[in-house]
């Protein structure tokens with residue numbers, strides 16, 4: 001490992017250099033709150049902040065230090081697409097539903113940038129655009145078709161780049177052209193989450209880390225009993241915002257499919273090399289179902305990247321070696337760069353590949369974002385807060401009556417390997433069509 005990592009290498013998210021999760025263990029819990037939020041990521045903190053601003057007493061409970069879930073581990077890509085392409089959605093759900101879904105993604109994207117500006121959160125939130133690299137001619141054709149339909153239906157701005165390395169301006173010839181989506185964004189997720197958490201605490205939210213919720217029960221008088229490993233607390237309403245880290249809460253565990261995602265950071269490099277490897281500071285993903293992704297760090301001259309999602313990698317060494325093999329393959333000019341950080345984190349899929357927001361009595365929930373939780377988590381948290389504070393509905397196309405599970409599934413996704421193999425087969429089939 002020593003020849004591929006720097007002497008100060010850390011198996012820890014790069015983001016934690018600027019925004020490490022801190023313990024929130026001081027102070028005792030009150031006996032009751034208007035709202036108890038389970039989970040302190042973007043979803044939970046956004047709900048808590050908006051509820052406190054609406055005058056509710058709120059406690060956030062997390063079994064880890066606040067933010068140590070996916071919210072301070074992700075890549076910080078800010079987009080408005082789902083795992084299912086727009087064309088797939090049109091085919092499976094019809095054009096009207098697909099349009100409503102994409103409008104809501106657009107709304108979540110705009111809401112997140114607005115919130116950051118309104119709250120004055122300094123987190124390098126920018127819109128440098130995204131390059132989607134086609135991994136074959138077949139993928140290029142499918143991408144062009146999908147984006148053309150999105151443009152016709154929603155005015156989704158994009159530009160196709162011909163399948164030549166020079167046209168892309170990238171220092172790699174691995175892609176068969178691709179597309180530029182000019183107003184896609186990025187941010188520093190550590191600083192974004194820290195900013196939200198600071199605002200929530202300033203607004204009066206009580207935050208308790210290292211407090212695991214073991215059971216939730218709605219009593220006959222409508223109050224919710226929240227049993228934790230530090231005692232029992234009561235709430236008028238509960239918000240479950242546990243995404244891929246869900247523990248103990250069986251109904252939710254049976255509905256989300258947690259899977260691991262991996263990332264790494266290179267050591268610093270000359271600005272000129274960084275600009276050549278990733279022109280214009282854009283984010284880069286490829287067109288595969290199981291993507292590799294790259295971006296420049298917002299606050300230093302490094303590349304942050306990831307891939308091999310859901311692969312059964314065993315420990316820090318195996319993860320780091322695998323990450324190094326990804327950057328060497330896609331950006332060979334970076335092969336002399338060592339890695340300064342590598343890390344992993346849990347995302348959550350669902351059985352219908354859609355995010356879910358909903359309500360069971362006085363228990364609200366939002367989860368299952370795949371890779372879109374920066375905006376969707378922020379937006380769903382705020383929608384739940386609004387619904388609790390005003391009595392209005394959740395008003396979301398993702399509020400399905402049915403949050404599907406699978407017979408005998410209890411939260412251990414033994415089938416992930418098969419699913420990833422299916423995605424690879426699907427990608428190869430599309431490539432052959434080209």
Ligand SMILES: Cc1cc2nc3c(=O)[nH]c(=O)nc-3n(C[C@H](O)[C@H](O)[C@H](O)COP(=O)(O)OP(=O)(O)OC[C@H]3O[C@@H](n4cnc5c(N)ncnc54)[C@H](O)[C@@H]3O)c2cc1C
Nearest residue numbers: 039041042043063069070071074075077213345372373374
């Ligand atoms: C490596 C990686 C890269 C990603 N890249 C992107 C990206 O570029 N863009 C994007 O939009 N999304 C991305 N994602 C996904 C995104 O990070 C998540 O969707 C989002 O952070 C989810 O936020 P959340 O608040 O719902 O959950 P989390 O931030 O995961 O928080 C859930 C919290 O619930 C707590 N919890 C669970 N069970 C209990 C319990 N019983 N009691 C108390 N606490 C509990 C956990 O400790 C955890 O802190 C990525 C994820 C990973 C891992």
